[in-house]
Amino acid sequence: MALRAAAWGLCLLGTLAAAQPAAPGASAATGQTSVDQGGVAWRSLTAPQRQVLAPLQADWASIEPSRKAKWLELATRFRSLPVEEQQRIQQRMVEWARLSPAERGRARLSFQESKQIPREEKQARWEAYQALPEDERQALAQRSKRAADRPAAAGSGAAASLSAAQPTRNASPAASASSPLVNPV
Known part of the structure; x- marks a missing residue:
């Protein structure tokens, strides 16, 4: 979470x-620093x-x-x-x-991934997540927290985590909700 x-x-x-x-090179008078x-x-x-x-x-x-x-x-x-x-x-x-450096890296990857997903799909995922019963949302949050707390497996680079996190086009809204995004609106 x-x-x-x-x-x-x-x-x-x-x-x-x-x-x-x-x-670059803006003066300190403008409040910017070179x-x-x-x-x-x-x-x-x-x-x-x-x-x-x-x-x-x-x-x-x-x-x-x-x-x-x-x-x-x-x-x-x-x-x-x-x-x-x-x-x-x-x-x-x-x-x-x-956040630890690893958590920051995951946050950056998540941000980059979210930029690749069309707005309509983000909205659909958010709505599917919101439609889940509270207990299922809490279970997803717990799984997400456990995954975030787990150290990355040795040899699993950013490319592996990116490909594993890519959304599937044939997934149902409920399945898409298993990796909820923040409210895109």
């Missing part, structure tokens, strides 16, 4: 960060940027420069967002920071 929430949060943050790509090859060091962030990105501080040094640029762009726009959106983003950042 935490992985599902993190995937949704990643989707939300990815959408926000991609909405306005960072301009990104060099090593990325921006935490100590070089402005106080407002550090405040917004605080949940990521412990991992900041290991974040790829391109991802840092997206986080910095989000920090730049953060104050202009509605308060509810700011709270949701901060909560998702805290959840993301708590």
